[in-house]
Amino acid sequence: QAVLNADYTLTQFRFLQRLLLVHGRWSYRRIAFFLRYFLYKTCSFALVHIWFGFFNGFSAQSLYENWFIVLYTVFYTATPVECLAIFEQDVSAQGSLSCPELYKVGQRQELFNPWLLTATLLYAIYTSLVLFFMPLGVFHNSALDYQTMAVTINMATVFSVTIELVLLTRHWTKWNVVAVCVSLSMFFLCTLITQSRKLFEMSPVDYYFPGVAQNAFCSPVVWLTALLTTWTTVLPSFTVHALNIILTNPDKRKVHNTNDRPVELQRSGFRRGASQRRSSYAVSQGRGIGRLITSEGSLRSTVPPVDRGGTTSDTATLGMLNLRQRLESDG
Amino acid sequence: MMASSYNAKEEDGHVAVAGGGTIKNKKPDNTAFKQQRLPAWQPILTAGTVLPAFFVIGLIFIPIGIGLYVTSNNIKEFEIDYTGTDISSPCFNCSQSFSWNSTRPCICVLPFTLEQPFESKVYMYYGLSNFYQNHRRYVKSRDDSQLNGDINSLKNPTKECEPYARNEKVPIAPCGAIANSMFNDTLDLYYIDPNGTRIQIPLTKTGIAWQSDMNVKFRNPGSNTNLTAAFQGTSKPINWHKPVYELDTNPQNNGFINEDFIVWMRTAALPTFRKLYRIIDKKNHMTPTLPRGNYTLEVTYNYPVRSFEGKKRVILSTISWMGGKNPFLGIAYITVGSVCFFLGVVLLIIHHKYGSRNNSADIPN
Numbered sequence: 001q002a003v004l005n006a007d008y009t010l011t012q013f014r015f016l017q018r019l020l021l022v023h024g025r026w027s028y029r030r031i032a033f034f035l036r037y038f039l040y041k042t043c044s045f046a047l048v049h050i051w052f053g054f055f056n057g058f059s060a061q062s063l064y065e066n067w068f069i070v071l072y073t074v075f076y077t078a079t080p081v082e083c084l085a086i087f088e089q090d091v092s093a094q095g096s097l098s099c100p101e102l103y104k105v106g107q108r109q110e111l112f113n114p115w116l117l118t119a120t121l122l123y124a125i126y127t128s129l130v131l132f133f134m135p136l137g138v139f140h141n142s143a144l145d146y147q148t149m150a151v152t153i154n155m156a157t158v159f160s161v162t163i164e165l166v167l168l169t170r171h172w173t174k175w176n177v178v179a180v181c182v183s184l185s186m187f188f189l190c191t192l193i194t195q196s197r198k199l200f201e202m203s204p205v206d207y208y209f210p211g212v213a214q215n216a217f218c219s220p221v222v223w224l225t226a227l228l229t230t231w232t233t234v235l236p237s238f239t240v241h242a243l244n245i246i247l248t249n250p251d252k253r254k255v256h257n258t259n260d261r262p263v264e265l266q267r268s269g270f271r272r273g274a275s276q277r278r279s280s281y282a283v284s285q286g287r288g289i290g291r292l293i294t295s296e297g298s299l300r301s302t303v304p305p306v307d308r309g310g311t312t313s314d315t316a317t318l319g320m321l322n323l324r325q326r327l328e329s330d331g
Numbered sequence: 332m333m334a335s336s337y338n339a340k341e342e343d344g345h346v347a348v349a350g351g352g353t354i355k356n357k358k359p360d361n362t363a364f365k366q367q368r369l370p371a372w373q374p375i376l377t378a379g380t381v382l383p384a385f386f387v388i389g390l391i392f393i394p395i396g397i398g399l400y401v402t403s404n405n406i407k408e409f410e411i412d413y414t415g416t417d418i419s420s421p422c423f424n425c426s427q428s429f430s431w432n433s434t435r436p437c438i439c440v441l442p443f444t445l446e447q448p449f450e451s452k453v454y455m456y457y458g459l460s461n462f463y464q465n466h467r468r469y470v471k472s473r474d475d476s477q478l479n480g481d482i483n484s485l486k487n488p489t490k491e492c493e494p495y496a497r498n499e500k501v502p503i504a505p506c507g508a509i510a511n512s513m514f515n516d517t518l519d520l521y522y523i524d525p526n527g528t529r530i531q532i533p534l535t536k537t538g539i540a541w542q543s544d545m546n547v548k549f550r551n552p553g554s555n556t557n558l559t560a561a562f563q564g565t566s567k568p569i570n571w572h573k574p575v576y577e578l579d580t581n582p583q584n585n586g587f588i589n590e591d592f593i594v595w596m597r598t599a600a601l602p603t604f605r606k607l608y609r610i611i612d613k614k615n616h617m618t619p620t621l622p623r624g625n626y627t628l629e630v631t632y633n634y635p636v637r638s639f640e641g642k643k644r645v646i647l648s649t650i651s652w653m654g655g656k657n658p659f660l661g662i663a664y665i666t667v668g669s670v671c672f673f674l675g676v677v678l679l680i681i682h683h684k685y686g687s688r689n690n691s692a693d694i695p696n
Contacts, residue, residue, distance in 0.1 A: 140603060143654065173371045211547060215541060
């Protein structure tokens with residue numbers, strides 16, 4: 001029953017080290033990046049409409065074609081961030097096992113806390129401001145029309161969020177590269193298709209931007225505007241990354257340089273029945289168990305710790321506690 | 332319970348079942364994908380790789396910005412506001428006493444002088460201010476099927492066109508607020524040569540709309556030959572003086588495919604915009620298209636803008652590869668390039684001051 005309810009089930013205790021230090025760490029990092037990036041890309045693409053409201057009489061006119069809104073989240077930006085969430089590793093498995101202090105990043109909530117979320121949101125607001133006001137400066141009092149402006153901002157948005165992802169990704173597998181390339185080409189392809197004349201002739205109501213993409217993608221002003229806007233939105237993030245690299249602790253960077261061999265499970269380690277063993281039940285959410293860990297006590301009581309901010313991983317903890325007590329009583 | 336029968340000595344994944352035999356191995360496959368061992372490139376970023384990027388981008392953007400700014404400055408542009416808000420303006424009387432139902436056209440004449448000749452082809456635009464062609468209710472007030480020549484939509488305009496869909500039960504062609512508010516001032520240019528004679532400058536009215544709009548989006552209903560019959564049973568938009576099949580005598584520019592109409596229907600992005608009105612072609616290689624001197628602009632003032640505090644103007648402009656005059660793009664490129672360069676310098680200083688301290692602490696492997 002514990003097995004059925006638990007998030008993670010281990011058959012042997014020696015697996016725990018790898019589960020926590022390698023996969024737990026990676027998972028925390030991946031989830032934190034994924035969530036922050038999702039917030040960023042969705043907010044920056046949607047908040048543009050608030051600024052546009054100031055210039056269209058607050059009539060809630062959309063700045064994008066409907067097809068772009070639909071396909072943006074599905075085709076243009078989804079696969080790269082999924083690859084980030086599946087493959088991202090900052091330190092290799094062997095490095096994670098040899099430097100367990102890297103695990104403290106999760107315990108200290110360094111990658112996902114209210115401050116970082118606020119910073120992400122502010123960055124998204126800044127991005128949306130740039131995404132709107134730079135093309136505004138170019139299109140103001142010009143002969144270019146609303147639909148061309150829409151395509152320009154579309155292009156700038158897709159480029160910006162893709163480059164932001166490129167800056168975030170540190171572990172490039174071939175799938176990451178493929179995802180980024182495919183997403184970008186999907187943008188151009190789908191825009192050309194949804195704005196083609198054949199589809200317009202089939203249904204003028206649904207495909208109401210005929211000929212815009214063909215016109216806009218050949219216009220140098222559109223490309224120059226999009227590139228300038230993209231680079232301006234990415235500049236703060238690039239600067240922060242550069243600052244991190246310049247000022248960062250070299251310990252972690254040395255770990256990068258270790259060999260990347262796959263790590264075998266270490267056979268020595270936990271011995272059953274050792275009652276003075278320091279427990280290392282580390283859960284990266286919730287603060288109740290954190291106190292337990294940092295106090296460096298060992299779990300000998302039969303009462304399982306009650307965690308007020310608990311998640312379903314509590315059941316796993318409970319299951320393992322029961323197991324341990326039983327083993328101690330057996331051995 | 333279940334835990335009591337658990338035997339930790341079992342191999343990974345194999346579960347012993349009473350009665351012999353083992354259940355299928357639940358271990359995940361030992362492939363590179365599933366064991367997260369995919370070959371990957373992890374860029375080791377150092378200051379030496381990151382800092383040059385700032386300088387490179389700065390050095391790319393600044394020349395682009397300078398090029399754009401210089402190109403934009405070489406484009407000649409001349410603008411005349413003819414709204415007539417000021418009492419001293421020639422169009423003041425026309426702007427005051429106007430109403431939509433007036434049949435007598437009001438003409439005002441504005442003299443101006445071009446200091447420099449305009450060498451290449453000149454584009455004549457009309458510009459409007461404070462006119463929200465991007466308001467949501469306005470933008471959706473059109474029937475693209477009707478404009479595409481569909482007979483059913485001609486007689487039954489879509490509901491989006493309300494309240495400009497029917498005029499006392501008769502369907503309006505073209506329906507909608509966008510078509511109804513079409514710009515209908517007539518602008519004529521005259522050159523006053525040194526002798527004092529007035530020469531009318533020839534204005535081309537075709538070739539001003541997008542090719543994709545002309546051939547694809549806008550089509551006349553029925554056959555092109557007899558438009559009056561094709562539009563039988565429909566009425567003109569309420570604010571128009573002439574019905575749609577009398578927009579031009581040239582049958583290729585009449586009806587829905589009239590280029591002025593198409594240009595107007597392509598809604599603008601912002602409240603201050605300009606639309607292409609006419610093109611002044613170059614006569615021959617010797618004379619400039621618009622030589623230096625005195626000109627007059629004759630306006631048939633039909634379009635009322637005073638009620639919403641709008642402004643009207645005429646713009647004469649030459650064109651380059653980047654379109655009309657646009658100093659913003661050049662200045663923006665120069666600004667962003669300089670900011671980037673400056674950031675690179677700042678980061679270089681920070682790196683020298685604080686970065687070298689960290690690099691000296693080396694952890695032995």
